[in-house]
Amino acid sequence: MLELRGVTYRYAGYARLVLHEVNLALRDGEIVGLIGGNDAGKSTICLVASGLAPASVGGELRGEVVIDGTPTTSLPVHALAERVVLAFQNPATQRSGVTATVFEEVALGPMNLGLPVPETIQRTRQALATLHLEHIADRDPTRLSGGQGQLVAIASLLAMRPRHVLLDEPTAQLDPEGSRLVAAALRDVAATGAALLVAEQKTDLLDGLCDRVVVVEEGRIALEGPTPDVLADERLESWGVEPPARVRISRALEGARLPTLHQLGWMP
Amino acid sequence: MIEISGLVHVYPEGTRALDGVDLHVAPGEALAIVGQNGSGKSTLVRHLNGLLRPTAGTIRIDGRDAAERKVADLAAIVGLAFQDPDQQIFAGRVRAEVAFAPRNFGLRGAVLEAAVDEALAAVGLVEMADTNPYDLGYSRRKLLAIASVIAARTPVVVLDEPTTGQDLRGTSRVRRIVGDLAAQGRTVIAITHDMRFAAETFGRIVVMRDGRVVLDGAPTVVFAESAWPVLASTYLEPPLAARVGARLGVGTTPTEAALVAALARRD
Numbered sequence: 001m002l003e004l005r006g007v008t009y010r011y012a013g014y015a016r017l018v019l020h021e022v023n024l025a026l027r028d029g030e031i032v033g034l035i036g037g038n039d040a041g042k043s044t045i046c047l048v049a050s051g052l053a054p055a056s057v058g059g060e061l062r063g064e065v066v067i068d069g070t071p072t073t074s075l076p077v078h079a080l081a082e083r084v085v086l087a088f089q090n091p092a093t094q095r096s097g098v099t100a101t102v103f104e105e106v107a108l109g110p111m112n113l114g115l116p117v118p119e120t121i122q123r124t125r126q127a128l129a130t131l132h133l134e135h136i137a138d139r140d141p142t143r144l145s146g147g148q149g150q151l152v153a154i155a156s157l158l159a160m161r162p163r164h165v166l167l168d169e170p171t172a173q174l175d176p177e178g179s180r181l182v183a184a185a186l187r188d189v190a191a192t193g194a195a196l197l198v199a200e201q202k203t204d205l206l207d208g209l210c211d212r213v214v215v216v217e218e219g220r221i222a223l224e225g226p227t228p229d230v231l232a233d234e235r236l237e238s239w240g241v242e243p244p245a246r247v248r249i250s251r252a253l254e255g256a257r258l259p260t261l262h263q264l265g266w267m268p
Numbered sequence: 269m270i271e272i273s274g275l276v277h278v279y280p281e282g283t284r285a286l287d288g289v290d291l292h293v294a295p296g297e298a299l300a301i302v303g304q305n306g307s308g309k310s311t312l313v314r315h316l317n318g319l320l321r322p323t324a325g326t327i328r329i330d331g332r333d334a335a336e337r338k339v340a341d342l343a344a345i346v347g348l349a350f351q352d353p354d355q356q357i358f359a360g361r362v363r364a365e366v367a368f369a370p371r372n373f374g375l376r377g378a379v380l381e382a383a384v385d386e387a388l389a390a391v392g393l394v395e396m397a398d399t400n401p402y403d404l405g406y407s408r409r410k411l412l413a414i415a416s417v418i419a420a421r422t423p424v425v426v427l428d429e430p431t432t433g434q435d436l437r438g439t440s441r442v443r444r445i446v447g448d449l450a451a452q453g454r455t456v457i458a459i460t461h462d463m464r465f466a467a468e469t470f471g472r473i474v475v476m477r478d479g480r481v482v483l484d485g486a487p488t489v490v491f492a493e494s495a496w497p498v499l500a501s502t503y504l505e506p507p508l509a510a511r512v513g514a515r516l517g518v519g520t521t522p523t524e525a526a527l528v529a530a531l532a533r534r535d
Binding site: 036037038039043089090092136139140143144145146147148151169172173174175176177178201204237240241242245246248249252253255256258261264265 | 279281304305351352354355406407428429432433434436437438439461463503504505509524525528531
Protein backbone atom coordinates (compact mmCIF):
# COMPACT_ATOMS: atom_id res chain seq x y z
CA MET A 1 0.00 0.00 0.00
CA LEU A 2 1.29 3.43 -0.99
CA GLU A 3 -0.50 6.41 0.45
CA LEU A 4 -0.42 10.16 0.03
CA ARG A 5 -1.98 11.70 3.14
CA GLY A 6 -2.94 15.36 2.86
CA VAL A 7 0.03 16.12 0.62
CA THR A 8 0.74 19.73 -0.25
CA TYR A 9 3.88 20.44 -2.25
CA ARG A 10 5.80 23.25 -3.86
CA TYR A 11 9.01 23.05 -5.91
CA ALA A 12 12.21 24.63 -4.63
CA GLY A 13 12.41 28.31 -5.54
CA TYR A 14 8.68 28.64 -6.27
CA ALA A 15 6.03 30.25 -4.12
CA ARG A 16 3.18 28.52 -5.94
CA LEU A 17 1.82 25.29 -4.49
CA VAL A 18 1.64 22.54 -7.12
CA LEU A 19 -0.32 20.05 -5.00
CA HIS A 20 -3.02 20.90 -2.47
CA GLU A 21 -4.10 18.43 0.22
CA VAL A 22 -3.86 15.37 -2.03
CA ASN A 23 -5.15 12.14 -0.52
CA LEU A 24 -4.52 9.04 -2.57
CA ALA A 25 -4.25 5.39 -1.56
CA LEU A 26 -2.83 2.78 -3.94
CA ARG A 27 -3.72 -0.67 -2.66
CA ASP A 28 -1.59 -3.75 -3.25
CA GLY A 29 -2.34 -5.44 -6.57
CA GLU A 30 -4.25 -2.43 -7.86
CA ILE A 31 -3.62 -0.43 -11.06
CA VAL A 32 -4.75 3.16 -10.72
CA GLY A 33 -4.87 5.56 -13.67
CA LEU A 34 -3.96 9.22 -13.14
CA ILE A 35 -5.34 11.67 -15.68
CA GLY A 36 -5.56 15.43 -16.03
CA GLY A 37 -4.58 18.26 -18.34
CA ASN A 38 -1.00 19.37 -18.89
CA ASP A 39 0.50 20.94 -15.75
CA ALA A 40 -2.41 19.72 -13.62
CA GLY A 41 0.06 17.99 -11.29
CA LYS A 42 0.33 14.40 -12.60
CA SER A 43 4.13 14.31 -12.85
CA THR A 44 4.44 16.00 -9.46
CA ILE A 45 2.21 13.38 -7.84
CA CYS A 46 4.49 10.69 -9.32
CA LEU A 47 7.61 12.46 -8.00
CA VAL A 48 6.11 12.94 -4.55
CA ALA A 49 4.75 9.38 -4.34
CA SER A 50 8.20 8.03 -5.26
CA GLY A 51 9.79 10.06 -2.48
CA LEU A 52 12.13 11.71 -5.02
CA ALA A 53 10.37 14.97 -4.24
CA PRO A 54 11.56 16.36 -1.92
CA ALA A 55 14.39 13.83 -1.21
CA SER A 56 16.23 14.40 -4.54
CA VAL A 57 14.61 17.41 -6.20
CA GLY A 58 14.07 19.51 -3.08
CA GLY A 59 10.99 21.59 -2.51
CA GLU A 60 8.68 21.65 0.48
CA LEU A 61 6.22 18.92 1.33
CA ARG A 62 3.50 19.02 3.96
CA GLY A 63 1.50 15.94 4.80
CA GLU A 64 2.84 12.41 4.51
CA VAL A 65 3.77 9.79 1.93
CA VAL A 66 3.59 6.35 3.51
CA ILE A 67 4.87 3.15 1.86
CA ASP A 68 3.74 -0.10 3.48
CA GLY A 69 3.31 1.73 6.75
CA THR A 70 6.66 3.58 6.68
CA PRO A 71 6.76 7.34 6.02
CA THR A 72 9.15 8.10 3.12
CA THR A 73 10.84 10.82 5.17
CA SER A 74 12.31 8.12 7.41
CA LEU A 75 13.87 6.26 4.45
CA PRO A 76 17.14 7.11 2.68
CA VAL A 77 16.93 7.30 -1.15
CA HIS A 78 18.53 3.86 -1.70
CA ALA A 79 15.99 2.27 0.62
CA LEU A 80 13.19 4.07 -1.22
CA ALA A 81 14.42 2.55 -4.49
CA GLU A 82 13.77 -0.93 -3.12
CA ARG A 83 10.19 -0.04 -2.26
CA VAL A 84 9.00 2.11 -5.12
CA VAL A 85 10.31 2.93 -8.59
CA LEU A 86 9.33 5.70 -10.98
CA ALA A 87 9.47 5.54 -14.78
CA PHE A 88 10.13 9.07 -15.96
CA GLN A 89 8.16 10.76 -18.69
CA ASN A 90 11.28 11.28 -20.81
CA PRO A 91 13.29 8.01 -20.99
CA ALA A 92 16.44 10.06 -21.65
CA THR A 93 16.11 11.47 -18.09
CA GLN A 94 16.20 7.97 -16.71
CA ARG A 95 18.98 6.46 -18.84
CA SER A 96 22.09 5.89 -16.76
CA GLY A 97 24.54 7.13 -19.39
CA VAL A 98 27.18 4.72 -18.10
CA THR A 99 26.33 1.55 -20.02
CA ALA A 100 27.41 0.41 -23.49
CA THR A 101 24.56 -1.96 -24.32
CA VAL A 102 20.83 -2.26 -23.70
CA PHE A 103 21.52 -5.48 -21.75
CA GLU A 104 23.88 -3.65 -19.36
CA GLU A 105 21.41 -0.79 -19.00
CA VAL A 106 18.62 -3.12 -17.91
CA ALA A 107 21.02 -5.07 -15.65
CA LEU A 108 22.15 -1.90 -13.86
CA GLY A 109 19.13 -1.72 -11.54
CA PRO A 110 19.37 -5.29 -10.17
CA MET A 111 23.18 -4.91 -9.93
CA ASN A 112 22.74 -1.79 -7.81
CA LEU A 113 20.38 -3.69 -5.56
CA GLY A 114 23.39 -5.93 -4.84
CA LEU A 115 21.89 -9.07 -6.36
CA PRO A 116 24.13 -12.01 -7.34
CA VAL A 117 25.29 -12.03 -10.98
CA PRO A 118 23.28 -15.10 -12.08
CA GLU A 119 20.08 -13.57 -10.73
CA THR A 120 20.88 -10.20 -12.33
CA ILE A 121 21.36 -11.92 -15.70
CA GLN A 122 18.21 -13.97 -15.34
CA ARG A 123 16.11 -10.94 -14.41
CA THR A 124 17.58 -8.90 -17.26
CA ARG A 125 16.84 -11.63 -19.82
CA GLN A 126 13.31 -11.95 -18.52
CA ALA A 127 12.63 -8.18 -18.57
CA LEU A 128 13.96 -7.92 -22.14
CA ALA A 129 11.83 -10.89 -23.23
CA THR A 130 8.69 -9.45 -21.64
CA LEU A 131 8.90 -6.35 -23.83
CA HIS A 132 10.26 -8.21 -26.90
CA LEU A 133 13.61 -6.42 -26.75
CA GLU A 134 15.97 -9.39 -27.10
CA HIS A 135 16.90 -8.32 -30.64
CA ILE A 136 18.28 -4.98 -29.44
CA ALA A 137 20.10 -6.31 -26.34
CA ASP A 138 23.51 -5.55 -27.86
CA ARG A 139 22.60 -2.07 -29.15
CA ASP A 140 23.95 1.19 -27.72
CA PRO A 141 21.20 2.51 -25.41
CA THR A 142 21.82 6.08 -26.56
CA ARG A 143 21.16 5.14 -30.21
CA LEU A 144 17.65 3.78 -30.00
CA SER A 145 14.44 5.15 -31.44
CA GLY A 146 12.28 7.12 -29.01
CA GLY A 147 9.89 4.23 -28.52
CA GLN A 148 12.65 1.65 -28.08
CA GLY A 149 14.26 3.93 -25.49
CA GLN A 150 10.98 4.07 -23.60
CA LEU A 151 10.64 0.26 -23.65
CA VAL A 152 14.20 -0.12 -22.37
CA ALA A 153 13.43 2.29 -19.53
CA ILE A 154 10.42 0.18 -18.55
CA ALA A 155 12.41 -3.07 -18.87
CA SER A 156 15.01 -1.56 -16.50
CA LEU A 157 12.28 -0.97 -13.99
CA LEU A 158 10.75 -4.46 -14.39
CA ALA A 159 14.17 -6.04 -13.78
CA MET A 160 14.23 -4.41 -10.33
CA ARG A 161 11.02 -6.32 -9.44
CA PRO A 162 9.87 -3.32 -7.46
CA ARG A 163 7.41 -3.48 -4.60
CA HIS A 164 5.38 -0.58 -6.05
CA VAL A 165 5.55 1.16 -9.43
CA LEU A 166 4.77 4.68 -10.63
CA LEU A 167 4.79 5.43 -14.36
CA ASP A 168 4.69 8.91 -15.87
CA GLU A 169 3.21 8.54 -19.36
CA PRO A 170 4.88 5.18 -19.96
CA THR A 171 3.50 4.74 -23.48
CA ALA A 172 3.75 8.32 -24.78
CA GLN A 173 6.27 7.36 -27.47
CA LEU A 174 5.12 3.79 -28.06
CA ASP A 175 3.35 2.27 -31.03
CA PRO A 176 0.12 0.36 -30.30
CA GLU A 177 1.97 -2.97 -30.03
CA GLY A 178 4.49 -1.49 -27.58
CA SER A 179 1.61 -0.07 -25.54
CA ARG A 180 -0.04 -3.50 -25.44
CA LEU A 181 3.18 -5.17 -24.29
CA VAL A 182 3.63 -2.58 -21.54
CA ALA A 183 0.01 -2.97 -20.43
CA ALA A 184 0.42 -6.76 -20.22
CA ALA A 185 3.68 -6.38 -18.28
CA LEU A 186 2.01 -3.97 -15.83
CA ARG A 187 -0.83 -6.43 -15.22
CA ASP A 188 1.80 -9.08 -14.39
CA VAL A 189 3.52 -6.69 -11.97
CA ALA A 190 0.18 -5.93 -10.27
CA ALA A 191 -0.44 -9.68 -9.98
CA THR A 192 2.69 -9.91 -7.79
CA GLY A 193 0.91 -7.67 -5.28
CA ALA A 194 2.47 -4.35 -6.30
CA ALA A 195 0.48 -1.12 -6.29
CA LEU A 196 0.69 0.71 -9.62
CA LEU A 197 -0.01 4.31 -10.56
CA VAL A 198 -0.10 5.11 -14.28
CA ALA A 199 -0.21 8.78 -15.33
CA GLU A 200 -1.40 8.89 -18.95
CA GLN A 201 -3.06 11.05 -21.59
CA LYS A 202 -4.16 7.93 -23.47
CA THR A 203 -7.52 7.14 -21.91
CA ASP A 204 -8.00 4.32 -24.45
CA LEU A 205 -5.06 2.52 -22.81
CA LEU A 206 -6.31 3.13 -19.25
CA ASP A 207 -9.80 1.96 -20.24
CA GLY A 208 -8.79 -1.68 -20.35
CA LEU A 209 -5.99 -1.53 -17.79
CA CYS A 210 -7.01 0.26 -14.62
CA ASP A 211 -9.16 -0.73 -11.67
CA ARG A 212 -9.70 2.91 -10.74
CA VAL A 213 -9.00 6.28 -12.29
CA VAL A 214 -8.15 9.51 -10.49
CA VAL A 215 -8.49 12.94 -12.12
CA VAL A 216 -6.18 15.72 -10.99
CA GLU A 217 -6.96 19.36 -11.76
CA GLU A 218 -4.88 22.32 -10.58
CA GLY A 219 -3.10 20.17 -8.03
CA ARG A 220 -6.23 18.76 -6.43
CA ILE A 221 -8.04 15.45 -6.85
CA ALA A 222 -11.12 16.42 -8.86
CA LEU A 223 -12.68 12.98 -9.27
CA GLU A 224 -11.91 9.41 -8.34
CA GLY A 225 -13.84 6.23 -9.09
CA PRO A 226 -14.20 3.01 -11.09
CA THR A 227 -12.61 3.30 -14.57
CA PRO A 228 -15.81 3.15 -16.71
CA ASP A 229 -17.53 5.84 -14.60
CA VAL A 230 -14.63 8.29 -14.58
CA LEU A 231 -13.85 7.86 -18.28
CA ALA A 232 -17.49 8.53 -19.19
CA ASP A 233 -17.72 11.63 -16.96
CA GLU A 234 -19.05 14.63 -18.88
CA ARG A 235 -16.50 16.96 -17.26
CA LEU A 236 -13.45 15.13 -18.65
CA GLU A 237 -12.94 17.48 -21.61
CA SER A 238 -13.24 20.57 -19.41
CA TRP A 239 -10.28 19.13 -17.46
CA GLY A 240 -8.27 18.83 -20.67
CA VAL A 241 -8.65 15.06 -20.93
CA GLU A 242 -9.75 13.34 -24.10
CA PRO A 243 -12.36 10.64 -23.41
CA PRO A 244 -11.68 7.18 -24.91
CA ALA A 245 -12.71 6.61 -28.55
CA ARG A 246 -15.68 4.43 -27.63
CA VAL A 247 -17.08 7.18 -25.38
CA ARG A 248 -16.55 9.88 -28.02
CA ILE A 249 -18.17 7.79 -30.76
CA SER A 250 -21.11 6.85 -28.54
CA ARG A 251 -21.70 10.52 -27.78
CA ALA A 252 -21.43 11.51 -31.44
CA LEU A 253 -23.99 8.84 -32.39
CA GLU A 254 -26.28 9.95 -29.59
CA GLY A 255 -25.92 13.60 -30.69
CA ALA A 256 -26.93 12.62 -34.24
CA ARG A 257 -29.89 10.64 -32.83
CA LEU A 258 -28.43 7.42 -34.23
CA PRO A 259 -28.57 3.99 -32.55
CA THR A 260 -25.84 3.30 -30.00
CA LEU A 261 -22.78 1.20 -30.83
CA HIS A 262 -24.31 -1.58 -28.80
CA GLN A 263 -27.63 -1.40 -30.68
CA LEU A 264 -25.70 -1.40 -33.95
CA GLY A 265 -24.26 -4.72 -32.93
CA TRP A 266 -20.75 -3.45 -32.36
CA MET A 267 -18.98 -5.06 -29.43
CA PRO A 268 -15.53 -4.05 -28.30
CA MET B 269 9.38 19.37 -53.90
CA ILE B 270 11.07 16.60 -51.95
CA GLU B 271 12.08 13.53 -53.97
CA ILE B 272 13.51 10.58 -52.06
CA SER B 273 14.67 7.59 -54.10
CA GLY B 274 16.05 4.27 -52.89
CA LEU B 275 17.15 5.82 -49.60
CA VAL B 276 19.17 3.47 -47.41
CA HIS B 277 20.67 4.34 -44.04
CA VAL B 278 22.89 2.00 -42.06
CA TYR B 279 24.03 3.27 -38.64
CA PRO B 280 27.71 2.79 -37.73
CA GLU B 281 26.96 -0.21 -35.53
CA GLY B 282 25.21 -1.94 -38.44
CA THR B 283 21.50 -1.22 -37.86
CA ARG B 284 19.83 -0.91 -41.26
CA ALA B 285 17.27 1.75 -40.30
CA LEU B 286 16.19 2.61 -43.87
CA ASP B 287 16.05 -0.06 -46.53
CA GLY B 288 15.12 1.63 -49.80
CA VAL B 289 12.61 4.43 -49.22
CA ASP B 290 10.91 6.09 -52.19
CA LEU B 291 8.80 9.12 -51.35
CA HIS B 292 7.74 12.25 -53.22
CA VAL B 293 6.28 15.16 -51.31
CA ALA B 294 4.72 18.08 -53.19
CA PRO B 295 5.08 21.65 -51.92
CA GLY B 296 2.30 22.54 -49.48
CA GLU B 297 1.39 18.92 -48.81
CA ALA B 298 0.58 17.84 -45.22
CA LEU B 299 1.48 14.23 -44.55
CA ALA B 300 1.79 11.97 -41.54
CA ILE B 301 4.34 9.18 -41.24
CA VAL B 302 3.26 6.28 -39.05
CA GLY B 303 4.86 2.94 -38.24
CA GLN B 304 6.04 0.82 -35.38
CA ASN B 305 8.85 1.86 -33.05
CA GLY B 306 12.19 1.50 -34.80
CA SER B 307 10.65 1.39 -38.30
CA GLY B 308 12.87 4.26 -39.47
CA LYS B 309 10.53 7.27 -39.24
CA SER B 310 12.88 9.56 -37.31
CA THR B 311 15.89 8.35 -39.31
CA LEU B 312 14.05 9.26 -42.52
CA VAL B 313 13.20 12.84 -41.52
CA ARG B 314 16.69 13.49 -40.20
CA HIS B 315 17.90 13.11 -43.77
CA LEU B 316 15.76 16.03 -44.89
CA ASN B 317 17.85 18.65 -43.12
CA GLY B 318 21.17 16.87 -43.50
CA LEU B 319 21.50 15.69 -39.87
CA LEU B 320 21.98 12.25 -41.39
CA ARG B 321 23.44 11.49 -44.81
CA PRO B 322 22.32 8.57 -47.00
CA THR B 323 24.29 5.33 -47.03
CA ALA B 324 22.76 4.83 -50.49
CA GLY B 325 20.04 6.47 -52.56
CA THR B 326 19.28 10.16 -53.07
CA ILE B 327 17.25 13.02 -51.67
CA ARG B 328 16.49 15.91 -53.96
CA ILE B 329 15.01 19.06 -52.50
CA ASP B 330 13.69 21.58 -55.01
CA GLY B 331 15.56 19.71 -57.73
CA ARG B 332 18.96 19.78 -56.02
CA ASP B 333 20.73 16.83 -54.45
CA ALA B 334 20.69 17.30 -50.67
CA ALA B 335 24.05 15.55 -50.44
CA GLU B 336 25.67 18.53 -52.18
CA ARG B 337 24.23 21.04 -49.73
CA LYS B 338 25.50 22.08 -46.35
CA VAL B 339 23.43 21.47 -43.22
CA ALA B 340 23.15 25.25 -42.75
CA ASP B 341 21.58 25.60 -46.23
CA LEU B 342 19.20 22.70 -45.65
CA ALA B 343 18.22 24.10 -42.24
CA ALA B 344 16.90 27.19 -44.02
CA ILE B 345 14.58 24.96 -46.06
CA VAL B 346 13.62 22.23 -43.58
CA GLY B 347 12.79 23.02 -39.94
CA LEU B 348 12.74 19.98 -37.66
CA ALA B 349 11.08 19.86 -34.23
CA PHE B 350 12.74 16.98 -32.41
CA GLN B 351 10.89 14.13 -30.75
CA ASP B 352 12.79 14.85 -27.54
CA PRO B 353 12.56 18.64 -27.01
CA ASP B 354 15.55 18.49 -24.67
CA GLN B 355 17.78 17.58 -27.63
CA GLN B 356 16.76 20.84 -29.24
CA ILE B 357 16.31 23.44 -26.50
CA PHE B 358 19.40 25.25 -25.23
CA ALA B 359 18.55 28.93 -24.62
CA GLY B 360 17.94 30.39 -21.16
CA ARG B 361 14.70 32.13 -22.12
CA VAL B 362 11.72 30.94 -24.14
CA ARG B 363 11.84 34.04 -26.37
CA ALA B 364 15.58 33.60 -27.06
CA GLU B 365 15.04 29.95 -27.97
CA VAL B 366 12.36 30.82 -30.52
CA ALA B 367 14.40 33.75 -31.92
CA PHE B 368 17.54 31.67 -32.49
CA ALA B 369 16.74 30.18 -35.90
CA PRO B 370 15.14 33.25 -37.53
CA ARG B 371 18.02 35.44 -36.31
CA ASN B 372 20.45 32.99 -37.89
CA PHE B 373 18.49 33.30 -41.12
CA GLY B 374 19.06 37.05 -41.02
CA LEU B 375 15.85 38.36 -39.51
CA ARG B 376 16.35 41.44 -37.33
CA GLY B 377 14.37 44.06 -35.45
CA ALA B 378 10.62 44.30 -35.85
CA VAL B 379 10.48 41.48 -38.42
CA LEU B 380 12.28 39.12 -36.05
CA GLU B 381 10.09 40.17 -33.12
CA ALA B 382 6.96 39.61 -35.22
CA ALA B 383 8.10 36.10 -36.24
CA VAL B 384 8.78 35.22 -32.60
CA ASP B 385 5.48 36.70 -31.34
CA GLU B 386 3.51 34.88 -34.01
CA ALA B 387 5.14 31.54 -33.15
CA LEU B 388 4.66 32.00 -29.40
CA ALA B 389 1.01 32.89 -29.97
CA ALA B 390 0.52 29.78 -32.14
CA VAL B 391 1.72 27.47 -29.37
CA GLY B 392 0.19 29.48 -26.51
CA LEU B 393 3.44 30.44 -24.77
CA VAL B 394 3.18 34.26 -25.04
CA GLU B 395 2.89 34.67 -21.28
CA MET B 396 5.95 32.49 -20.73
CA ALA B 397 8.27 34.35 -23.11
CA ASP B 398 10.66 35.27 -20.30
CA THR B 399 10.59 31.90 -18.56
CA ASN B 400 13.54 29.52 -18.55
CA PRO B 401 12.54 26.61 -20.84
CA TYR B 402 13.52 24.12 -18.15
CA ASP B 403 10.93 25.59 -15.80
CA LEU B 404 8.27 24.50 -18.29
CA GLY B 405 6.66 21.07 -18.10
CA TYR B 406 7.43 18.47 -20.77
CA SER B 407 4.33 19.24 -22.86
CA ARG B 408 5.19 22.94 -22.99
CA ARG B 409 8.81 22.17 -23.90
CA LYS B 410 7.42 20.15 -26.83
CA LEU B 411 5.34 23.17 -27.87
CA LEU B 412 8.40 25.40 -27.53
CA ALA B 413 10.33 23.12 -29.90
CA ILE B 414 7.45 23.48 -32.37
CA ALA B 415 7.40 27.29 -31.93
CA SER B 416 11.07 27.40 -32.92
CA VAL B 417 10.38 25.80 -36.30
CA ILE B 418 7.28 27.94 -36.88
CA ALA B 419 9.36 31.08 -36.29
CA ALA B 420 12.10 29.89 -38.64
CA ARG B 421 9.55 30.24 -41.48
CA THR B 422 11.12 27.36 -43.40
CA PRO B 423 9.14 26.15 -46.43
CA VAL B 424 9.20 22.62 -45.00
CA VAL B 425 8.30 21.83 -41.38
CA VAL B 426 8.94 18.42 -39.85
CA LEU B 427 7.32 17.58 -36.51
CA ASP B 428 8.53 14.40 -34.78
CA GLU B 429 5.65 13.12 -32.62
CA PRO B 430 4.19 16.58 -31.94
CA THR B 431 1.25 15.34 -29.83
CA THR B 432 3.32 13.25 -27.40
CA GLY B 433 2.45 14.25 -23.84
CA GLN B 434 -0.15 16.80 -25.00
CA ASP B 435 -3.54 16.90 -23.36
CA LEU B 436 -6.78 17.51 -25.25
CA ARG B 437 -6.09 21.25 -25.57
CA GLY B 438 -2.48 20.69 -26.63
CA THR B 439 -3.49 18.15 -29.29
CA SER B 440 -6.14 20.50 -30.72
CA ARG B 441 -3.53 23.25 -30.74
CA VAL B 442 -1.10 21.07 -32.70
CA ARG B 443 -3.90 20.16 -35.13
CA ARG B 444 -4.61 23.87 -35.66
CA ILE B 445 -0.90 24.63 -36.14
CA VAL B 446 -0.61 21.97 -38.85
CA GLY B 447 -3.67 23.46 -40.60
CA ASP B 448 -2.28 26.99 -40.37
CA LEU B 449 1.14 25.97 -41.68
CA ALA B 450 -0.46 24.13 -44.60
CA ALA B 451 -2.68 27.16 -45.29
CA GLN B 452 0.49 29.28 -45.52
CA GLY B 453 1.67 26.91 -48.24
CA ARG B 454 4.33 25.29 -46.05
CA THR B 455 4.92 21.56 -46.41
CA VAL B 456 4.22 19.73 -43.15
CA ILE B 457 5.54 16.25 -42.38
CA ALA B 458 4.63 14.81 -38.99
CA ILE B 459 5.64 11.53 -37.39
CA THR B 460 2.96 10.16 -35.09
CA HIS B 461 1.64 7.08 -33.33
CA ASP B 462 -1.76 8.69 -32.88
CA MET B 463 -3.94 7.25 -35.65
CA ARG B 464 -6.85 9.56 -34.85
CA PHE B 465 -4.59 12.63 -35.08
CA ALA B 466 -3.20 11.31 -38.38
CA ALA B 467 -6.64 10.60 -39.85
CA GLU B 468 -8.18 13.92 -38.81
CA THR B 469 -5.27 16.22 -39.57
CA PHE B 470 -3.52 14.97 -42.69
CA GLY B 471 -4.59 14.40 -46.27
CA ARG B 472 -1.93 11.76 -46.78
CA ILE B 473 -0.57 9.02 -44.53
CA VAL B 474 2.65 7.10 -45.16
CA VAL B 475 3.07 3.80 -43.30
CA MET B 476 6.59 2.49 -42.68
CA ARG B 477 7.74 -1.00 -41.73
CA ASP B 478 11.34 -2.18 -41.32
CA GLY B 479 12.80 0.85 -43.08
CA ARG B 480 10.42 0.81 -46.06
CA VAL B 481 7.19 2.50 -47.10
CA VAL B 482 4.43 -0.13 -47.18
CA LEU B 483 1.32 2.06 -47.57
CA ASP B 484 0.95 5.60 -48.90
CA GLY B 485 -2.31 7.41 -49.55
CA ALA B 486 -5.30 9.32 -48.19
CA PRO B 487 -6.72 8.20 -44.82
CA THR B 488 -9.59 6.50 -46.70
CA VAL B 489 -6.98 4.42 -48.56
CA VAL B 490 -4.61 3.62 -45.70
CA PHE B 491 -7.43 2.79 -43.26
CA ALA B 492 -9.62 0.92 -45.80
CA GLU B 493 -10.40 -2.65 -44.74
CA SER B 494 -8.35 -4.00 -47.64
CA ALA B 495 -5.25 -2.36 -46.13
CA TRP B 496 -5.77 -3.76 -42.62
CA PRO B 497 -3.54 -6.83 -43.13
CA VAL B 498 -0.64 -4.55 -44.11
CA LEU B 499 -1.35 -2.29 -41.11
CA ALA B 500 -1.48 -5.34 -38.85
CA SER B 501 1.93 -6.44 -40.15
CA THR B 502 3.28 -3.15 -38.76
CA TYR B 503 1.37 -3.68 -35.49
CA LEU B 504 -0.85 -0.69 -36.23
CA GLU B 505 -4.60 -0.55 -35.88
CA PRO B 506 -6.96 1.77 -37.78
CA PRO B 507 -8.78 4.34 -35.64
CA LEU B 508 -11.85 2.96 -33.84
CA ALA B 509 -14.13 4.97 -36.17
CA ALA B 510 -12.73 3.07 -39.18
CA ARG B 511 -13.17 -0.30 -37.47
CA VAL B 512 -16.75 0.49 -36.49
CA GLY B 513 -17.56 1.78 -40.00
CA ALA B 514 -16.20 -1.38 -41.62
CA ARG B 515 -18.04 -3.64 -39.19
CA LEU B 516 -21.30 -1.83 -39.89
CA GLY B 517 -20.72 -1.91 -43.64
CA VAL B 518 -20.79 1.85 -44.26
CA GLY B 519 -17.46 2.06 -46.09
CA THR B 520 -14.15 3.52 -44.94
CA THR B 521 -14.71 6.08 -42.17
CA PRO B 522 -11.28 7.10 -40.91
CA THR B 523 -12.66 9.88 -38.70
CA GLU B 524 -15.46 9.99 -36.17
CA ALA B 525 -17.18 12.74 -38.18
CA ALA B 526 -17.03 10.53 -41.29
CA LEU B 527 -18.52 7.62 -39.34
CA VAL B 528 -21.45 9.67 -38.03
CA ALA B 529 -22.07 11.14 -41.50
CA ALA B 530 -21.98 7.68 -43.12
CA LEU B 531 -24.39 6.24 -40.55
CA ALA B 532 -26.71 9.22 -40.92
CA ARG B 533 -26.78 8.69 -44.70
CA ARG B 534 -27.64 5.04 -44.22
CA ASP B 535 -30.67 5.79 -42.07
